Amino acid sequence: xxxxxxxxxxxxxxxxxxxxxxxxxxxxTKKRLEIWDVRFRGxxxxxxxxxxRDFFEFxxxxxxxxxxxxxxxxxxxxxxxxxxxxxxxxxxxxxxxLLGLYVLSSLVWKVDVQGNVRLSEDEILxxxxxxxxxxxxxxxxxxxxxxxxxxxxxxxxxxxWVGVEKxxxxxxxxxxxxxxxxxxxxxNPRHLVAKADAVITDIYTEQxxxxxxxxxxxxxxxxxxxxxxxxxxxxxxVVARGDVKGLVWHEYEVSVPxxxxxxxxxxxxxxxxxxxxxDRALQLTGYGKIPFAKYDIVEDREDAKVGPYQLPVGMMTxxxxxxxxxxxxxxxxxxxxxxxxxxxxxxxxxxxxxxxIQAEKILHQEIKNGKVYLNILFEVEQWITExxxxxxx
Amino acid sequence: xxxxxxxxxxxxxxxxxxxQDVVFDLPRVTMMGDVQVHIENHRGVRHFxxxxxxxxxxxxxxxxxxxxLIIRAIWPDEVIVxxxxxxxxxxxxxxxx
Numbered sequence: 001x002x003x004x005x006x007x008x009x010x011x012x013x014x015x016x017x018x019x020x021x022x023x024x025x026x027x028x029t030k031k032r033l034e035i036w037d038v039r040f041r042g043x044x045x046x047x048x049x050x051x052x053r054d055f056f057e058f059x060x061x062x063x064x065x066x067x068x069x070x071x072x073x074x075x076x077x078x079x080x081x082x083x084x085x086x087x088x089x090x091x092x093x094x095x096x097x098l099l100g101l102y103v104l105s106s107l108v109w110k111v112d113v114q115g116n117v118r119l120s121e122d123e124i125l126x127x128x129x130x131x132x133x134x135x136x137x138x139x140x141x142x143x144x145x146x147x148x149x150x151x152x153x154x155x156x157x158x159x160x161w162v163g164v165e166k167x168x169x170x171x172x173x174x175x176x177x178x179x180x181x182x183x184x185x186x187x188n189p190r191h192l193v194a195k196a197d198a199v200i201t202d203i204y205t206e207q208x209x210x211x212x213x214x215x216x217x218x219x220x221x222x223x224x225x226x227x228x229x230x231x232x233x234x235x236x237x238v239v240a241r242g243d244v245k246g247l248v249w250h251e252y253e254v255s256v257p258x259x260x261x262x263x264x265x266x267x268x269x270x271x272x273x274x275x276x277x278x279d280r281a282l283q284l285t286g287y288g289k290i291p292f293a294k295y296d297i298v299e300d301r302e303d304a305k306v307g308p309y310q311l312p313v314g315m316m317t318x319x320x321x322x323x324x325x326x327x328x329x330x331x332x333x334x335x336x337x338x339x340x341x342x343x344x345x346x347x348x349x350x351x352x353x354x355x356x357i358q359a360e361k362i363l364h365q366e367i368k369n370g371k372v373y374l375n376i377l378f379e380v381e382q383w384i385t386e387x388x389x390x391x392x393x
Numbered sequence: 394x395x396x397x398x399x400x401x402x403x404x405x406x407x408x409x410x411x412x413q414d415v416v417f418d419l420p421r422v423t424m425m426g427d428v429q430v431h432i433e434n435h436r437g438v439r440h441f442x443x444x445x446x447x448x449x450x451x452x453x454x455x456x457x458x459x460x461x462l463i464i465r466a467i468w469p470d471e472v473i474v475x476x477x478x479x480x481x482x483x484x485x486x487x488x489x490x
Contacts, residue, residue, distance in 0.1 A: 021441070022437075022438040022439060022440055022441050025438050025441070025464075025467065026437035026438055029437075029467050029468060029469050030437075030469055032468075032469060035467060036464075036465060036466040036467070037463060037464070037465065037466075038441070038463060038464035038467065039443070039463045039464075040441060040442045040443035040462070040463075042443075046441065048464075
């Protein structure tokens with residue numbers, strides 16, 4: 001009898017007692033029962049090992065030979081399983097663990113997008129979701145990766161290639177974006193004309209025919225770069241393009257009050273706390289009269305959170321800060337400087353990023369009604385081009 | 394009739410030079426040193442104790458003597474005995490050939 005086989009089927013060691021024990025052995029072998037290791041035990045007993053399957057066939061033979069059987073020991077898998085079977089919770093826990101491991105590992109836990117520059121990740125993830133790639137999707141429900149790649153590269157606009165790779169529970173979407181040439185701005189044929197009266201300091205023509213030169217004085221509206229080229233007999237209309245810089249004069253009137261009011265915090269403060277739910281607030285602390293004549297309220301609201309979820313309750317802290325208005329008197333020169341500064345920044349803001357103040361001059365300065373009035377002339381170097389469409393006959 | 398059949402069989406074995414155990418249902422005893430005996434074509438156990446084993450065979454009985462005898466395995470026509478074997482005795486009974 002094969003040892004492994006008998007272990008799997010299970011066997012028992014039994015004692016047979018009786019006068020006709022040899023006859024019992026003979027009958028058992030005749031019935032082709034598997035018995036082995038027959039030993040003499042003295043007196044009327046013999047021990048033997050028998051397959052569990054065959055043990056149950058003993059009964060009629062025992063009757064026939066009037067022998068008695070007694071099981072000594074049990075061996076083999078069926079008995080061990082039986083023993084295990086009694087620890088049902090343990091066994092079921094073990095299988096549940098395996099099942100859980102399997103289930104969790106067959107989910108998609110992470111979707112990564114790589115290689116996108118122009119396209120947003122959300123856009124790609126959205127397209128991927130359409131194809132069934134999303135977090136908590138079952139891995140086995142995904143189509144094969146080649147198919148997915150193909151379909152995704154069709155469904156996401158502006159990509160040349162999409163690769164979908166699966167590493168365990170992670171999915172990586174590799175994107176190669178199509179490089180698109182910059183779209184050309186469509187322009188009407190046009191002239192470039194002066195925005196203001198100016199003296200040209202620099203002219204650079206990209207397309208068109210320049211009509212002015214450096215140091216030319218131009219009036220507002222006069223053509224700087226013409227959009228009509230070619231001979232007089234055979235004119236051609238183009239989009240004039242270029243940069244023209246010129247000196248432009250700006251006159252500014254500024255008034256600065258000599259007495260300046262300023263708000264300052266005194267440093268005194270009081271706190272009030274509220275418990276809020278929805279749009280109702282319950283004041284918790286800070287009852288009593290407010291000891292300040294004038295104050296600012298700074299609110300700070302904190303919502304209670306559990307993980308990423310917002311709870312409908314929160315705390316609000318109000319900080320009442322005492323304020324004081326102080327008046328400051330400026331000297332005339334200080335006021336003048338303030339006014340100049342204001343005027344300068346205004347000029348630079350209004351005349352484009354490349355504007356540069358070349359010179360400034362105070363034309364008039366006077367104190368009237370507690371204010372300093374200034375009249376300032378700025379000489380600014382700036383872009384002076386303006387488009388003028390050419391109306392074709 | 395049986396005697397006639399027996400004669401025919403004996404003649405064929407002699408003519409065809411067949412081993413006798415195949416034809417006559419004789420026991421075949423294989424012994425490995427004094428530790429194991431393999432007996433084929435037995436007809437059942439007559440007696441078994443740790444110093445004596447009697448097996449019936451077609452033409453009589455075989456008696457093994459020794460000490461610490463165990464039947465390692467037993468099938469309807471085959472038995473393997475282990476232990477310290479000191480003797481084998483063949484006892485012929487029944488009809489003669």
